Amino acid sequence: MNSLRIAFRNLSRQKKRSFLLGGAIAFGIMIIILVNSFTAGFVENVQENFSHLFAGHVFLFGYEKSPSGRLITVIRDDKVLIETIESLENLPIQYLSRRSSLDGTLIFEGESIRQEVAGVNWQEERYLSERLILREGSMERVLADPRALILNEKTAAQLNVEIGDTLLVQLQTVTGQQNVGEFILAATSIDTGFFSTLSAYAHRSHVNRLLNIAEDEYISLGLFLEDMQLMERAAQMLRDALEDKVSLVPRFSGPQGFQEQRNQLLEEQWEGTRYQLFTIGDFLEPLNQVASTLNTVGLVVVLILFLIIMVGVTNTFRMVIHERTREIGTMRSLGLQRGGVRTLFLLEALLLSVGGAVVGLVAAFLVALVLSLINFGTDSQFFIILREGHLLFKVLPVRIAGNIVIVGVLTLLAALIPAGRAAKMDPAHALRKTY
Amino acid sequence: MKKIPIFILSLLLLLFPSLGARAAEPDLKAILRTVDEMSNFENSDFSATYTIVSEKPGEETSVFTVRMFRRDRSDQFLLLFLEPEIQKGQGYLQLEDNLWFYDPESRKFSHSSLKENLEDSETKNSDFRRSSLAEDYEVDSYSENTLGKYQVYVVDLVANNDEVPYPRLKLWIHKEQPLVLKVENYSLSDRLMRTAYYPKYMKVEERFIPSRMLFVDELKEGEKTQVTIKDASVASLPDSVFTKAYLERVNR
Numbered sequence: 162m163n164s165l166r167i168a169f170r171n172l173s174r175q176k177k178r179s180f181l182l183g184g185a186i187a188f189g190i191m192i193i194i195l196v197n198s199f200t201a202g203f204v205e206n207v208q209e210n211f212s213h214l215f216a217g218h219v220f221l222f223g224y225e226k227s228p229s230g231r232l233i234t235v236i237r238d239d240k241v242l243i244e245t246i247e248s249l250e251n252l253p254i255q256y257l258s259r260r261s262s263l264d265g266t267l268i269f270e271g272e273s274i275r276q277e278v279a280g281v282n283w284q285e286e287r288y289l290s291e292r293l294i295l296r297e298g299s300m301e302r303v304l305a306d307p308r309a310l311i312l313n314e315k316t317a318a319q320l321n322v323e324i325g326d327t328l329l330v331q332l333q334t335v336t337g338q339q340n341v342g343e344f345i346l347a348a349t350s351i352d353t354g355f356f357s358t359l360s361a362y363a364h365r366s367h368v369n370r371l372l373n374i375a376e377d378e379y380i381s382l383g384l385f386l387e388d389m390q391l392m393e394r395a396a397q398m399l400r401d402a403l404e405d406k407v408s409l410v411p412r413f414s415g416p417q418g419f420q421e422q423r424n425q426l427l428e429e430q431w432e433g434t435r436y437q438l439f440t441i442g443d444f445l446e447p448l449n450q451v452a453s454t455l456n457t458v459g460l461v462v463v464l465i466l467f468l469i470i471m472v473g474v475t476n477t478f479r480m481v482i483h484e485r486t487r488e489i490g491t492m493r494s495l496g497l498q499r500g501g502v503r504t505l506f507l508l509e510a511l512l513l514s515v516g517g518a519v520v521g522l523v524a525a526f527l528v529a530l531v532l533s534l535i536n537f538g539t540d541s542q543f544f545i546i547l548r549e550g551h552l553l554f555k556v557l558p559v560r561i562a563g564n565i566v567i568v569g570v571l572t573l574l575a576a577l578i579p580a581g582r583a584a585k586m587d588p589a590h591a592l593r594k595t596y
Numbered sequence: 597m598k599k600i601p602i603f604i605l606s607l608l609l610l611l612f613p614s615l616g617a618r619a620a621e622p623d624l625k626a627i628l629r630t631v632d633e634m635s636n637f638e639n640s641d642f643s644a645t646y647t648i649v650s651e652k653p654g655e656e657t658s659v660f661t662v663r664m665f666r667r668d669r670s671d672q673f674l675l676l677f678l679e680p681e682i683q684k685g686q687g688y689l690q691l692e693d694n695l696w697f698y699d700p701e702s703r704k705f706s707h708s709s710l711k712e713n714l715e716d717s718e719t720k721n722s723d724f725r726r727s728s729l730a731e732d733y734e735v736d737s738y739s740e741n742t743l744g745k746y747q748v749y750v751v752d753l754v755a756n757n758d759e760v761p762y763p764r765l766k767l768w769i770h771k772e773q774p775l776v777l778k779v780e781n782y783s784l785s786d787r788l789m790r791t792a793y794y795p796k797y798m799k800v801e802e803r804f805i806p807s808r809m810l811f812v813d814e815l816k817e818g819e820k821t822q823v824t825i826k827d828a829s830v831a832s833l834p835d836s837v838f839t840k841a842y843l844e845r846v847n848r
Contacts, residue, residue, distance in 0.1 A: 231761050268815055271653060324699070331815055332785060336758040341783040341815065424694075424707060525618060 164501065168508035172516075175481070180381075182470070182477055185516040189466045190520040190521025193564050195554070196459030197529060200452040202553035203546045207448055209389060210548075212357055212441050216279075216286065219381020219399060220393040222437040224426055227524030230428050233321035233335050237378045237434070243404045246384070252398055253391050258286055258383040261368045265332030267312075267344070267361075269320045276316065278330070278344075278361045280368025280379070280531070287384070289362070298324045303362075309347035315434035317349045324348070334373035335380075342371040344579035392440045400438055408435045415446040467568065471575035478506060489583055490591025503584040510576030511569060518565040540558060624738055624751055627638050628730040634803050635727040642666040644805075644828035645678070650717040653818035658717070668726045673837040675724065677847065684823065689840060690725075696840065698815040700721045700847040705840060710726070718811035718821040722761060729753065734761045740771070744777060747771040759807075760792040762789070775804055778825060800828045 172179045212218050223236035226418060230525075236242070240257070246252060261280035266273050282289055283304060287444065290300050296314045300323075303309040322328055328344045366376050386395055403409055408431075413422045419439070426435065440450075482489070489502060536550045546552070622828060643665045650658045661679040666672070685700035697708040733753035741750050743755040753765040762780035769775065775797055781790040791812045799808040805828055813819035836842055 227759055228757070231759055269815055273816055329815055331783075331789070334758070337761065338755075338758055338763050339761050339783050339789055341785050341787040341789060419698070420707070427694075 164505050164508055165512075167510055168505055171481075171485075171505075171509055172512055178477060178481075179513060179516075179562065182515050183472060183520065185466075185470045185473065186514055186517025186572065187524060188519035189463050189470060190564060190568060191501070191525040191528065192466070192526035193459055193463040193483070194561055196463075197456060197557055197560050197564075198457075198525070198529060198554040199552070200455045201555035201557055203455075204445075204448050204452045204550075205389070205551050205555055206546055206548045208441050210446055211445060212385065212389060213292075215381075215383060215441070216260060216281075216385060217441070218386045219225075219384040219396045219438070219440050221382040221399075222380070224423075224435045224437065226426075226431065227336055230319050230427070231337060231483050232423060234380055235335050235374055235378055236380065236382060239379075239382060241406050242382060242403070242436075245406060246399065247582055249398055249402055252384075252395055253551055254395075254520050255385045255387050256288055256291075257288070258385060259365070259379045260382075260383065261365050261372060261374065261378075261380045262360075263332045263368055263372055265330045265371075267316075267320060268329040268331060268447065269326065271323045272320045274316060274319055276312075276361050278310070278368060280365035280372075281362050281447075283367045293362070294351040296351050298346070299347070301346040306345050306347055307364050307367050308345045309342055309364060309457045310344035311348045312346060313352055314349040315352045316361065317346065323340055330371065331416055332371055334371070336373065338373065340373065342367075353508055355585065356566070365521060389441075394441060396438060396440045396443075398509040398562050403438065405504075408433065410435055410437050412443060413437075413439065414443060416444060418446070419444060471571055474510065474572055474575035476580060478510065478576050479582075480511075482579050482583045484508070486586065486591045490588045490593075493586070493588035499584040502586075503580045504555065506580035506583055507573055507576055510572045510580070514569045514572035515565075522561065522565075599604045599632045600816075605796045622738075622749060623833075624735045625747065627651070627749070627769060627774050628733070628735075628751075628753075631769065631776055633725045634732050634806070637666055637726075639669070640801075640830040641833040642668075642828070642830055644709065644825050645826045647826075648717050648719060648821060649823075651819065652816075655749070656707070664724055665833055667833065667838060670838075671726075672727060674838055674842070676843070685843075687843045689843060691838070691840070698840070698843040702846070703847075705843075718813050718819060719809075719823060720761065723792075723809075723811075729765075732757060734764060736764075746777060748777060750801065763831055769818060773804065790814055800827070803829050 174254050208218075221236070221242060222234055225233040225235060225237075227233055236259075243257075246254070246257070246340075259282060263278050263280070265276065265278065281289060283300075293311065295311070298311075303311060312322070317323075324346055326346050328346060330342050330344055332339050332340055332342070344367075349502065351490070357444065367376060369376055384399075386392055386396065400409065400412075410422060410426065413419050423435065493499075533552050533554055535552070537547055537552070540548050615680040622751040632736040639788045643663065643664050645661060647659065647661045659679065660677060662682060663676045663678055665674040665676070671690065671692075673688075673690045677683040677686040685698075687698045689696045689698065689705075695708045698705050732755055734753045734756050736752040738749055738751045738827055741748055748768045748771055751767045753767060753770060757762045762781040764786060766780040766782070767776055768778035775794070777794055778793040779794075780788055781792070783789050791814060793812075794806040794808070795810070796806065796808040797804040799805075805825065807825050807828075809825075811821045811823070
């Protein structure tokens with residue numbers, strides 16, 4: 162305890178020096194915490210944005226092969242799937258979404274635009290109807306007309322279409338036939354950035370008619386979970402439960418993996434229906450690579466920074482020991498053992514790193530708080546990493562603790578050689594030193 | 597007494613000339629087979645240069661030129677972009693069941709679909725491929741009419757499977773020679789989507805090949821594409837043309 166008090170006093174005696182060294186450590190800690198929490202928030206934001214867009218965290222797609230070998234994406238009979246999902250009592254599902262979607266060209270009086278239209282069962286997806294903020298028209302109007310379409314206000318303006326207008330849609334059926342249908346614009350949704358322009362919404366029954374599939378069939382089954390963090394566990398539970406009941410294709414990684422798996426299904430010979438089970442995380446796997454690269458770059462930068470700081474710490478301690486040679490001699494003459502001298506200097510280094518880490522941590526939180534208060538707007542070009550226009554910094558306690566431990570160890574290592582030299586000093590020789 | 601039925605028959609024929617025509621109904625399935633044979637190259641290869649001029653209201657006219665190589669007996673084809681400069685070297689290659697798109701910029705091949713429009717024009721990749729009208733469609737009805745100065749059969753075709761791009765077609769076929777002069781493409785919902793005109797044909801060996809085609813988008817007013825064909829040949833092509841390596845090599 163005495164050693165700790167002396168170490169603290171020694172640091173306080175050289176306020177400017179301690180402040181500079183501690184400040185450098187604090188700066189390093191702040192940078193690595195900010196980088197880590199930013200990348201974690203960035204991955205979570207993108208996944209969350211896509212989960213809302215596609216109405217799910219875990220998805221099931223059904224595939225069939227046509228007589229000519231074309232791959233048809235459709236779930237015709239979901240009895241086994243639904244029964245299995247319902248049998249899993251621990252599956253943390255908020256709601257299920259059974260959607261059909263078409264990728265077509267909307268045409269209105271000479272204007273045309275490529276648009277993905279999600280066919281939604283509004284009874285099932287009450288959450289979506291509550292979440293969509295309408296600019297014009299109403300949900301009542303949407304529910305009343307089977308051909309109703311909800312378009313983003315920006316897309317509606319591009320097409321110059323108004324509520325009640327009839328639009329043409331040109332698309333391909335699930336088997337690849339050309340089809341043309343009509344939509345009536347029943348409502349426009351408020352533009353909340355890029356994601357809101359990605360999808361328009363219509364009745365699933367009408368979309369099914371256009372895709373030439375039966376009313377109770379659909380394209381994708383989405384499981385929207387209570388907590389996005391549970392998607393890995395939920396997907397594994399579902400995969401284990403479905404393994405013996407249906408033909409599941411192996412898991413893929415990233416959009417390229419998704420496409421490769423479809424190509425493989427196209428090339429292989431098989432019959433019946435095959436199912437693809439994946440999470441939004443599987444689809445967005447390249448994001449983890451981006452995050453991991455950012456973290457690695459951040460770590461390398463911080464390690465270089467700490468290398469410089471370590472050299473600083475070593476030099477400072479060598480200087481401190483040089484300055485305090487007579488003091489060391491006095492303490493040794495009064496009975497302090499070699500280990501005690503070493504401990505004293507190492508405690509100084511530890512206090513310096515802990516103090517720097519605490520200040521760095523507080524500074525990181527403050528900077529993150531200020532940055533997350535900035536509203537970049539919902540239609541910002543950084544939309545993909547934002548949550549409602551704001552940056553998200555995710556606190557990762559284990560990683561923060563790990564970084565602090567690394568900094569502590571590095572500082573101790575930096576102080577170890579000078580502390581050892583101080584411990585080995587001959588007391589009589591030290592007392593004779595004059596400056 | 598005998599004069600009365602003859603008079604009635606003559607009157608009926610005068611009023612309803614098609615009654616007489618029905619007596620010698622054309623074998624439309626055979627005509628379709630001939631149309632297919634005319635545009636298919638089972639016993640030889642085919643190559644030609646297509647110039648595609650696409651017009652859209654409010655936009656600059658786009659012009660691009662492609663060289664087509666076809667080998668129908670093995671269902672292979674290669675479409676190589678020659679113009680504009682920015683797309684030079686790009687190509688579509690049909691290998692077995694896969695249609696590949698090659699981009700010389702990235703030097704990568706990616707999967708494509710046969711039913712996609714060729715670039716931003718009204719033409720589809722399938723417009724440049726083998727015809728299978730007799731195989732994929734059944735004759736629903738027909739009539740005789742004129743198109744300009746030509747006597748034609750107007751034939752309604754309905755697809756016998758759900759994998760052809762257009763579920764219903766209406767063809768104007770020259771009565772004297774089995775040349776398609778006009779085609780209307782209908783959607784599954786029976787809406788007219790596109791009209792194709794074939795006003796000019798050229799003779800290559802023993803075949804008639806359209807040398808000019810006009811595709812009019814019936815959904816988007818004012819959008820049309822004109823295709824002219826030149827340097828058509830049925831000379832045999834080396835096997836190496838239908839390979840990914842060829843596309844890579846021509847770009848070196």
